[in-house]
Amino acid sequence: MTKRTCSVPGCERIHYGRGWCSLHYARWRIHGSTDKPVRKRPIAPPCDIEGCEQPSADQGLCSVHWHEKRAQQSTARQSPKRRGNSGRRLKAELSEPKSGRPCCYEDCGKKPVAKGLCSWHYQIARDARQPVCSVEGCETPERAKGLCPNHYAYKRRHGVPTPQFICEGCRKVFPGRANTRHCVACKPTPNFYAQERKARLALNNSVMTVADHEESAAYREIIKQDPCVYCGVTSVAIDHITPIVDGGSDIWTNLAPVCKPCNSTKRSRSILALLLHRVAA
Helix, strand or coil: CCCCECCCCCCCCECCECCECHHHHHHHHHHCCCCCCCCCCCCCCECCCCCCCCECCECCECHHHHHHHHHHHHHHHHCCCCCHHHHHHHHHHHCCCCCCCCCCCCCCCCCCCECCECHHHHHHHHHHHCCECCCCCCCCECCECCECHHHHHHHHHHCCCCCEEECCCCCCEEECCCCCCCCCCCCCCCCHHHHHHHHHHHHHHHHCCHHHHHHHHHHHHHHCCCECCCCCCECCEEEECCCHHHCCCCCHHHEEEECHHHHHHHCCCCHHHHHHHHHHC
């Protein structure tokens, strides 16, 4: 039985997955193509030695001048120690840092580690050269296929880089977080639900007469000090027995004193639904 090889022209490696060897499969998974990625290396600044146009390799010097400086320092270390103040001066000169200049950034006196930059500024410059995630609003550096690690992992699990929801206003699919109900264009104001409840209650009270409103106001004053009708503790509010969303109005037969915990638990439920909820709990 012949072993299956990679389908890329000119590659004789053993098949690993999707018709490719392990090398080309890894390139496709990370870069989206089996071709060898082209990496643009940053252009190094020129050598610090005047008249030298070679790119710097380390400590702001090209490879030739860097080896010359290292040879000079090695020769100075091997020379016999001098006595008196001259010996102390030589020791101080040898104890100086190897770098010929500090970090290229202004007001930064740290020792450079690469490209004339200290470790902190080198990491900043490296992140600035790296492209960011393609998801809108994400500034994290890219990891693979134009996505940061979080969005890349989410896409591998769910097929899309971010969660998708259907807007309750325009009924369009949009990305968002958990329990998101509206897109940015249809997102309601903070007092939207309070205004909606007020308008619905006004519509339900449209069938009430002036006498009904007066009777309801007098009944509110009577039951204001009564205990909660659901648990018997001190009441703090007036509840609508039939919820407003189900057509409940301010008529006196629909009002009852209620405490804060029962009012929060009942919400827009009916009395039967509230009792079933407590039995289940």
